[in-house]
Amino acid sequence: MSKKIVVLLLVALFTLSGVLMASTTLILWDQNQSTEKIVKMFNEKMENEGKDIRVKLEIIPYDQMVPKFMASLSTGRAPDLYGLDIVQFPYFISIGAFTDITNWAKSQPYFDELPQGMMKVGMKGETIYALPYQIDMSTLLWNKDMFKEAGLDPEQPPKTWYELVEIGKQLTIDNDGDGIIDQWGFNLAGGGAGAYMFWFMPFVWGNGGSMFDDDGNVTLDSYETVEALQFWSDLIHKYKIAPLSSVQYGSGDRYNAFVSGKLAMYLGGNFNITSLRKDAPNMDFGVTPIPKNRGGFATFGGGSLLGITSQCKNVEAAQEFMAFIYSDEAQIEAYAPNLQLLARPSLYDNKYYNEIPQMAAFADILGYALTPYSTNYNEIYDPVQYYFESVFLGKMNAEEAVKKCTEEIKQIMNK
Amino acid sequence: MSKKTFILLLILSLFFMIAIYWTVLTSFKPPEEVLSYPPGFITANPTLEQYNKLFTTADSIFLRYAGNTFILCGLSIAIVMILSILGGYSLSKLPFKGCNVIFLLVLSIMMVPYQSLLIPLYDLMNKLNLLDTLFGLSLIYATYFMPFCLFMMKNYFSSLPATLRESALIDGASELKILFKVHLPLAMPAVATIIVYVFLATWNDFILSLIFTSSSEVRNVQVGFMNFATSRFTQDWGLINAGATFSIIPSIIVFLVLQKYYVQGMTSGSTKG
């Protein structure tokens, strides 16, 4: 019996030791381990300035961002600040989960340099609820060594759909003549509807098409979309530069293929660069915008926004912390070393980025970023996933798919 | 066993071990070899780099996670054992009217996925101030791992003859004494099974810890290393394998230590009928 008491005491001790003794403790939820550094810096600063504000960071993995938020909101235990996935904001703003920070945000010195497209997703009308925080963009990475081997100019990645196909054909190779392709020119991106939005929509945008117009109407039903769907399908079935299996390849699968030398051109992003340098130290690779067709270059402006929740009890303290997060010092010292894309493009010229040649491309790419706005974002995933995947698998005609998909999306929007 | 059986088992073992061998092997490969193709079945440059990363990231917090998880295992096992030994004995030897309903209710715990109960359970834990505590988490583990253990103990006690209890009663023993001094020693295979089960389920739990705890002081091993190793777009394979390999070790130790209870072969006969 006494053994159990000792154990209970130990447990109590452990839990107590985790409680901070400050008068205002702000809880920040973030999916990024490197934010720990900013939190440390801020807490030290507060101590030096004799202020009684401390921040506690809780890491939330991507898949749990929504369930945990819903649970905590409904029990009144939401965090004070949340670096939530950007596409979730319209819904949570609409139910009142975030605080209006319009005036404070506009007074910040760096306000004007933040990417406007992403900012819109954190707004309702003219009211601002969240600011762009961590940026993830979809781009094309290419293996320069493979280009050289195939006799192509390693500094000339494909810029158009046509070039993608032509180059891809030369990079899809059967080395040993055994009938098995040893190296693919390209891989499609799949593994969930989110993937199609992030990786495929830029092809639609790059063709001059769109999913929604500025008033929120569905504009997917256009021949630009049909063409883009057909193009992806053709990459597998007609031009044969991507394997059929890649329709279901998630980020991890494509990454593995790229690193192991089975893939020449890879739909990846800034988040891959650090790992690539570690897992494939001998590979010379480059970053370029996703190839376009009739439109301009486009990329999905993804990542997360940072907002103060409506259950925060000390909004001023939270704003002081937010101001610190966006300060030069915090951004550069905490995020730049991991090659995280900063929300402030003016800081891209920093010593950490400058050491990595691939980072130079991102300043421009940020200019092409688009982010769709919808309070039913997750619900439209379903028809998007189903119909797009059917086309890529060769099981449905692109025109039919687009029509049906648009219908279903319209139904969802009108509920 | 016959030679033929032995060889068949050996072949099956080989198949079983390939994935595990691969996991362990990869955990000792340097990062640039982890994803190389053709895949190497041995490595020329074995390294402890992955483990080093695992154990030193964020000021070696992984050790803290491991410590937390051991405490959780201890707590869960203790609670479950009490619940299921007492309860299993009751259902088996001391049935009363309506106890079957309770048994069915307990069984239905196994029929509900955590997603369904997440929000009300989270709310409850919050109200009880048990969120983000090791003790609170172990209560959840105990509740949700207990049904199988209760069933197991009930079954096992039922296979012991009623005369055991009857003769002990005649000798004037209390019910508790009959349970712990007479029945329990004979039910060790079942007890061993439930210890292994609860240990493994607790040690390998990912999702419950993720939802009901948040601060790193209370984090467990699985969440810990998955946080290091994965993000929305990236997976650090070397680290995942290192974490998985490390994870197997305590579980295997528990299993080996308790093995003897499965195969006593001597429990039979003397106590039956």
Add this chain to the structure above:
Amino acid sequence: MTLRQKKNFSGLLFLLPVMIMVGIFFIYPLIRVLITSFQEWNVMGGSKFIGFENYTAALTDDEFWLTLGNTIIYALIVTPMIFVPALLLAVVLKKTSRSSKFFRTIFFLPFAISFVASSYMWKWIYNDTYGILNYMLTSLHLISQPINWLGETWLSRIMVSIMVSWKTLGFSMIIILAGLQGIPNEVYEAASIDGAKKSQTLRFITLPLLRPTLILALILSVAGSFKAFDHFFIMTKGGPLKTTETIVMYINKVAFEYYNIGLGSAISVLFLIILLIVSFFQLKAGGFSNE
């Protein structure tokens, strides 16, 4: 108190801890779920009572029936894959010999790895571009083209089942081993004296005596496969075209992607009812009763 009353009282007392735990940490949340299933539940409060609307929505949703069907098919495939080897191995390996000990450990080992880690591992192994399974098969010239193991409906169901079987049969084996301990040696001795063959002993003596244990292991296994989530979520994401989407994935989607907790609760209740019915039949088949 009479002897009978004393017995009942002790019975109740011993079961009390269980009842308390279950009451607080299961029944209470479950009742909340039941209530929520009749509501249009609002995260920020102010939920509306809407009667059976959620239930009709669920029962008329194609995806509900699709995922239910997927889950049942999966359970039907994976259960024998786990059970039959577990039973055979337990019977063969129940002795104390060194070699038995070795094999028992080998077959148990996969159970010691977490579900999440092994899902990632096997996804990697199964990949058609760089996975080792295809690598080995093509190197040995057993197949001419790499196979997309997880890309085709029935194939992916089988391959995921293989992974699950690999991972869990060791534990089912242990449950059965423990159950075998309850069968006294004399029974086998008597059988062999009577000249029974090994297979006859298995069929007519071991299996009947093992029934309660087998039912337990079966219920555990079936409940587990009905709740399948992690391995499909990681390995196939429900694809291709939702054909491997399980019902728990559907609950997860409704609750946390469509933000509809009311509907999610209704589906959960339906799921619980279905699984209870299945288990009830399993228990009946096991001739289950108290001693």
